[in-house]
Amino acid sequence: MVGEQCHALRLRLDGAVTDAELTARLAAAGPWRLWVEQVASGSDEPEALRRRDAELKRPTRAVRCVLLRHRDGVADLVVVADRSLLDRDGLDRLAGALVTGADPGLVGQGPAAVRRVAAPPAGPAPEWGGGARGATGWDTSCLDLPAVADPSALLAALALTLHRYEGHGAGGEVTVATDRRGALAHAVPADATLAELRAAVPAPADRPVTVGLIEPATGESGAVAGTEYLPCLAPPFPLTLTVLPGAAGGNRLWAAYRRSHLAPGTVDGFLRHLAHVLVRFGESPAMPADDVELLDAAERERVAALGRPGAAPAGTPERLTDVFARVAAARPDAPAVGNGHTALTYGELDRLADRLARGLVARGVAPGDRVGICLERTTELVAAVLGVLKAGAAYVPTDPAYPADRLAHTARDAGLELVITRHGEYPAEAGVPVTPDELLDGAGPLDALPGPQGPDDPAYVIYTSGSTGRPKGVVVPHRNVVALVDATRDEYGLGPADVWTFFHSGAFDFSVWEIWGCLLTGGRLVVVPYLVSREPGEFRDLLERERVTVLSQTPSSFSQLLETDHASLAVRLVVFGGEPLDARMLLRWFDLHPEAACRTVNMFGITETTVHVTAQTLTRELALAGSKSVGPALHGWHLYVTDTRGRLVPPGVTGEIRVGGAGVALGYLGRPDLTAARFTADPYAGGRQYRSGDLGRLRPDGALEHLGRIDSQVKIRGFRIELDEIRSVLLEDPDVRAAAVVVRRDDPSDPATARLDAYVVPADRDTAAVRKRAAAVLPAYMLPATVTALDSLPLTANGKLDAARLPEPARGASAPVAHPAGGGETAAVLQEVWSTVLGTPVGLDDDFFELGGNSLLAVRISAALRGRGLSPVPLRDLFRTPTIRELAEAGDA
């Protein structure tokens, strides 16, 4: 007797039908009793509505008829029935018979009328659902279907819609369900037409279900006018859908959903998109399924607008040098940049940069040229950057710590003729080195500086390492950096009272933010020498001594700072960038620096879109929740999340992050093909957009959740798995200092042998304990098959994981194959079969899952056992008794 299996209708009785008449009519239809309730209120009062609603939601084993007689003489009849006993038509006929006294015909043809299928287990809340964690209860929603929508294609349309919702990289199959057929695996081949998709026969599946249908009535409905119908009393699936007759002969999509799984706005959107797809099924059966749009033009505009929360502050685009000149002229004696020993005022910095620029011009540098800068982090570096820009050129920063090979590559690729450096062993083939002193000595006359230049000219070229290939130069114009500072100045109150650190390498674009965020707002820039930046204690001393107020950090560096005694810092703003932030680490910071005293902001950014894209102010609440939000786009920046074909996906759905607006770079230096592939037209706001290769979700509130790189996502046995997520869970173990997760196949040609191998540091970790801990958090399909402890993870030259150099995993030590005494005959056969299927010698006490076992391999084992005349082992038994000894004992018992 569960509400999921029942449906209900209500109709208003006019005329003076007596209780006795109704009782007689009901008795003629079936062995059911009429319950009469006197309701102490008028039929339209809230109390009566509540009573009706309560009766409509009470489940029954068979059929229940309740007559609610109201104080005003009006009566409502509520009929509730088990759907398998009485379908929609039967329910309508029964209601009609009660109203008119007509013969209801055969209603309730016995319990076998419809085969009852147990509802499959409910899947977890979908990533795109936006449900309220911990919420209870459910809600409904509905949508009128256009006349051209074809309800008979509902299951196929649902499969296609769900396939899109499951997002970027979804496989060719989704799990749906119906109340009569249970869980179904519905193929959605990329090249199928809608007609083919509709004709496909989905296969029964043994999987949890998130979205399912109550199969709509197919017969001629004899619905009595004015009835209210409830297809289920509680949603059998977390999102339950059906089609009901609507007004004026039309149809209505109806949804019931669990609040814990879905937000009302998400459900409304899903219904809209499903309706849109249904229309296509009716109108264009020959259309390839992949060509169907979920969003219509108006909704595309709405979703696009969601990613553009604010326009850039009004004003004409400017060059960095022009804005700097204004700041310097306004407060020439204010301190601009220093590192303890040397300090320059804005006026001094301006004059020094002018002289360097004149030196560059004297050496033949002309507007549009590129000049290399390979200097340690010093006051001089800041002046050199400004000098190059004043000479009308773009600066190409490299780090003196780079290997000669990389310096040479950059110089060659950027076509550098001149490089400002003090590097004693600067590679000869990497351009002509010149020291700042030589530039100052050779400075030409004041009027040698070039005349006015445009804001669209390149300001810098910064080289980024892609996941493949050599580093490529990203060309960023002046106006982008000015726009970045304009987008943040007011929000974060950046001004002359601020003291910033210059912490990051000039070759890392986080330093672009540090230098120009400070100098364009009149602050004082404190240069952090390399050795100090690597020594958290000294860095803390510097922050305290210089009374730094604006601190920009990667989460990795900041976590080291947190290890120091950071109580007496004057920092009022911390900006995180450069890598994903696990907000939980901030709790220790908030303990000493509450949000009201110091604002912490996580900025997601990409070099190709000028340092930052979004900003999320963090709070203790968000940190406790482990929020993944990186916030909404900066004013002037545009966020789009698209599918593999570049179409916008609904809010909440995972896709590729694309960024348009004020920060989009000019392109990759000397790489027109790559530029054309990654920088495309922005169809929504004009201009261009950049394809990031990062996965994300744009939430309905406009905030972005950043989900890692597309290429770190893998699929195993139909499950999309985010390796970073598994890694993050492993790192939650307080004793695990570093972790890596890779996918391997025992047999490269056999996807069923794919498994996750995890590696943790340090080497003395108890790997079984690590795995056990992870098993408490991760779903089974995300649990690494092996965990291997290492002294350290192998890294590439760029400091990234070198997966190719990870050793083979340490598997659970296997007992000798010869079965020990007591194993028995069954155990021997099991051992032979397991060893063959798992491809490794299996001992009696080896855990099936520890050895890389999974549901597909379990199926193979069952098949092999059947072939030997033994009974197969169901997967659930394997979960309970994952070793041969336990299985054999259970089987022999």
Add this chain to the structure above:
Amino acid sequence: MRLTGRTVLITGAARGLGRATALACAAEGADLALLDLCGDLDGVPYPLGTRGQLEHTASLCRKNGAAVLTAACDVRDLASVEAAVALAEERFGGIDAAVNNAGIAAPSGRPVHEIGEDEWALMIDVDLSGAWRVIRTVAGAMSARRSGSIVNVSSTAGLVGYRHFAGYVAAKHGLIGLTKAAALDYAPTKVRVNAVCPGSVRDDPTAEGRMLAEIARALEVQVGEHEQTFTEAQPMNALIEPEDVAAAVVYLVSDDARQVTGSVLTVDGGFTAR
């Protein structure tokens, strides 16, 4: 409205604590299956609740917006309990909570060696076994739904002894034992079982309760004198009102108590605190 959409079954609902509990549940939005013996028992020296009193409780609850089912039910008879529960399940689709409130205070007033075999058996049968029969009948379906709350109305006599009330004290102590054991049985399926232990409750005229009077009679003292004694014995220096007990029951039935099971909640003005 903490009990909207829930169905609460209450035994001994014709009057007294049963009536107060029914009204409190109705006020929180519950629908009600109200059961009572609706008749007297041989061996109990005072009149028990009547059909008219039960229907009066029901009509008060309906005024509060509850859908109400009434049924005569003898908790000494398993078949009678099963029939009443089946009727309630048919009407309401399931029972979310059961309150084992039916109980008798007499025959009492004599030392142990003077209690007759039948008197002892009757007291245990109604006050202890009656609750067991209801739990036996409702707990299976509750477990299957992985949701349910059972409240046993015990007494301070379930925690301490009272002179010349051995049968009552034994039954009420037993009811607390049943509460704890059943709580453990059903904890894995999320069905909660708790007990409330009222102290001396005032015989409220509108609730038509007569427990205090009958205890006084069993002890052969004047009601006024007995009230005085117990008012002074309860440190808060007042008798308990039926609504005070009903509020404790509503709490235990509601999701506010979703992690409370096997507990014994005293509503005794501090009587057992010393």
